[in-house]
Amino acid sequence: MFNEISLWYYKMKQPQDTFEDILSRSRRHAGVDLTVTAKFFESVCMGLKKKVADEPSLNGLFNGIHVPFICPQASESDLGTELEKTTLPSVAASFETSFPDLHFKATLQGSSRLSGELSVAVGSRYERFLEAHKKGAVAGWYFPQALQEYDISSQRTQMGSLPFPHDLVLNGAADTAAALVGSPSLLVNEEEYPPVLCLSALKHADERLMLCFKAYGHHLEFWCMSQMLTSELTQVSEQWSGGLTLFAPIG
Amino acid sequence: METSVDILAQAATLSPEEGRKRNDQSKIRPRVHEKIQNFFRDMSHGVISPILRLKINRSLCNFKCEHCCEEPYMSRDLLAQTGEVDPRPQMTLEDYAELSRQADEYGIFRFVLTGGEAVLDKNLGELIEALDPMKHLIILDTNGWFFDKEKAKWFAGLGGYKAQISLDSFVAEEHDAFRNKPGSYKRVIRAIKASKEAGLELLLSTCIIKDRVFSQEFENFLEYCEAEDVPLYVTLAKPVGSARGHDEWVCTKKDVDQLKYLEDKYNVFTHMTPSYGQPGKCITVKGINTVNHDGEIIPCPYMDLSIGNVMNTPLSEILGRGMMNKWLGPYRDECIIGENFDFIKFHNETVAKHFKEDSSLLPVPYEKGFALEGSV
Numbered sequence: 002m003f004n005e006i007s008l009w010y011y012k013m014k015q016p017q018d019t020f021e022d023i024l025s026r027s028r029r030h031a032g033v034d035l036t037v038t039a040k041f042f043e044s045v046c047m048g049l050k051k052k053v054a055d056e057p058s059l060n061g062l063f064n065g066i067h068v069p070f071i072c073p074q075a076s077e078s079d080l081g082t083e084l085e086k087t088t089l090p091s092v093a094a095s096f097e098t099s100f101p102d103l104h105f106k107a108t109l110q111g112s113s114r115l116s117g118e119l120s121v122a123v124g125s126r127y128e129r130f131l132e133a134h135k136k137g138a139v140a141g142w143y144f145p146q147a148l149q150e151y152d153i154s155s156q157r158t159q160m161g162s163l164p165f166p167h168d169l170v171l172n173g174a175a176d177t178a179a180a181l182v183g184s185p186s187l188l189v190n191e192e193e194y195p196p197v198l199c200l201s202a203l204k205h206a207d208e209r210l211m212l213c214f215k216a217y218g219h220h221l222e223f224w225c226m227s228q229m230l231t232s233e234l235t236q237v238s239e240q241w242s243g244g245l246t247l248f249a250p251i252g
Numbered sequence: 253m254e255t256s257v258d259i260l261a262q263a264a265t266l267s268p269e270e271g272r273k274r275n276d277q278s279k280i281r282p283r284v285h286e287k288i289q290n291f292f293r294d295m296s297h298g299v300i301s302p303i304l305r306l307k308i309n310r311s312l313c314n315f316k317c318e319h320c321c322e323e324p325y326m327s328r329d330l331l332a333q334t335g336e337v338d339p340r341p342q343m344t345l346e347d348y349a350e351l352s353r354q355a356d357e358y359g360i361f362r363f364v365l366t367g368g369e370a371v372l373d374k375n376l377g378e379l380i381e382a383l384d385p386m387k388h389l390i391i392l393d394t395n396g397w398f399f400d401k402e403k404a405k406w407f408a409g410l411g412g413y414k415a416q417i418s419l420d421s422f423v424a425e426e427h428d429a430f431r432n433k434p435g436s437y438k439r440v441i442r443a444i445k446a447s448k449e450a451g452l453e454l455l456l457s458t459c460i461i462k463d464r465v466f467s468q469e470f471e472n473f474l475e476y477c478e479a480e481d482v483p484l485y486v487t488l489a490k491p492v493g494s495a496r497g498h499d500e501w502v503c504t505k506k507d508v509d510q511l512k513y514l515e516d517k518y519n520v521f522t523h524m525t526p527s528y529g530q531p532g533k534c535i536t537v538k539g540i541n542t543v544n545h546d547g548e549i550i551p552c553p554y555m556d557l558s559i560g561n562v563m564n565t566p567l568s569e570i571l572g573r574g575m576m577n578k579w580l581g582p583y584r585d586e587c588i589i590g591e592n593f594d595f596i597k598f599h600n601e602t603v604a605k606h607f608k609e610d611s612s613l614l615p616v617p618y619e620k621g622f623a624l625e626g627s628v
Binding site: 085 | 259292530581582583584628
């Protein structure tokens with residue numbers, strides 16, 4: 002839609018946080034169980050990486066930005082309440098601890114709410130992630146730019162063509178947030194504009210709205226905002242990016 | 253572990269100042285208030301309500317600023333280039349009244365009057381009346397030279413809402429040099445006082461070139477605005493108009509990010525600052541459009557490519573077409589004419605081709621510019 006070849010204007014840098022760094026922040030700001038060791042966390046992630054390496058259609062996945070994450074067991078049954086009460090505060094705490102001069106802001110457009118308003122988008126496969134998240138902690142990889150420049154509907158449709166339906170899902174809130182908790186510099190880029198990280202596995206009851214994390218300068222923001230380009234068309238933006246999450250439950 | 257973060261819903265995304273202004277309009281200009289309320293209600297549905305910035309009076313100006321993006325539109329430049337003034341039909345008061353009607357119907361509620369120096373227009377009073385200052389907020393761009401107590405009172409008396417006064421350096425000599433007008437700094441300070449006394453909303457407008465945002469001068473400027481309780485609106489220098497070829501002025505992301513950092517500390521903002529419940533983003537078409545003296549609509553104050561002419565095409569159709577252009581409609585954080593070198597290259601090459609093959613007159617018509625770049 003934009004060009005024959007992507008201009009790839011919006012870029013991210015591969016975070017350099019170690020598994021120890023990520024786990025330490027996740028324990029401190031998201032309440033990940035203290036009994037999980039960095040060695041175990043790393044072994045789960047590397048096991049997933051090996052699984053994908055053997056799959057021809059996915060063996061380029063790790064050439065793009067790939068972010069290890071670990072998130073604790075879900076604390077709420079309602080997705081919106083979890084996001085408001087647990088997930089966003091964790092992201093805020095981690096970001097503002099790492100960058101005390103910067104802000105984290107969460108804004109809902111219109112008269113939108115989160116509690117009671119969110120569900121899983123059909124085709125996203127995210128229900129698999131949520132099943133695991135309800136039972137216990139989850140670890141894995143978040144690939145934030147895997148579906149960059151796709152509109153949200155196309156991001157969801159694309160999932161039908163991908164292997165590993167039980168382990169590879171379109172990204173939602175808990176996983177993306179966990180990646181930001183562990184690697185709070187993920188969207189901080191001094192030279193280039195980073196993409197907008199769409200949480201496309203989640204659907205708002207008002208289908209005009211979408212959820213995302215985005216940078217504003219070096220600040221970090223969460224938005225529940227319109228995805229309408231016009232009153233008839235949904236947004237398609239070079240900057241909007243769907244991600245993939247490859248995960249495994251941690252017993 | 254932290255257990256809460258403020259989630260700003262609609263009402264709370266308005267700053268106290270934005271809330272105050274909206275409440276004022278419910279009493280003074282009920283139709284404006286109604287349109288603002290409707291916009292907030294409908295913005296999730298993709299509805300837009302851009303500012304219409306009217307370049308009037310053939311952009312006549314008493315200054316010759318270093319960074320001026322309007323110079324190529326001015327009669328003095330056209331006379332020098334072509335030997336004649338703009339031969340294209342110019343918008344009349346009736347055309348502006350019709351534009352006002354179409355804009356009102358669309359839900360638009362803001363007009364900015366600019367030039368050149370809009371105050372030089374002998375028909376400015378009649379124009380304001382034709383636009384209807386009770387249906388739209390009328391905002392005046394000025395370099396301050398003629399905007400004394402009497403002029404400010406006159407503008408406010410006609411129903412004018414706000415003055416936007418240009419000040420490009422807090423160092424008098426630097427501002428005067430950039431504006432090529434000795435004494436202009438002093439006139440700006442006089443205009444600020446006059447605007448306040450006349451009860452006008454007020455902001456200062458400043459242009460930044462690369463690295464200025466890190467300077468002591470800029471910090472002093474911010475402190476002054478804070479002390480005077482005047483918002484500072486910052487525009488980025490663009491490689492267009494008189495500044496074409498001055499790539500060394502173009503701001504980097506580092507400059508822009510520093511501004512975004514300073515926004516949390518001072519009352520400073522750009523056209524990309526989050527406001528009225530919207531995230532910070534490029535506002536081409538959706539946030540602002542310029543109406544040239546001949547009716548051509550340009551989707552950004554700093555571009556020279558048109559999306560259509562309101563004298564022969566309905567405004568709603570032009571804006572709809574603009575929103576469908578792949579550069580202009582879709583969401584993007586960066587200022588494309590200020591920061592995106594792919595777009596700057598397309599823009600400036602299109603203008604150069606237009607000058608070479610078609611005409612010395614700007615803007616480049618839609619069919620020769622944006623129409624060739626494809627739609628969503």
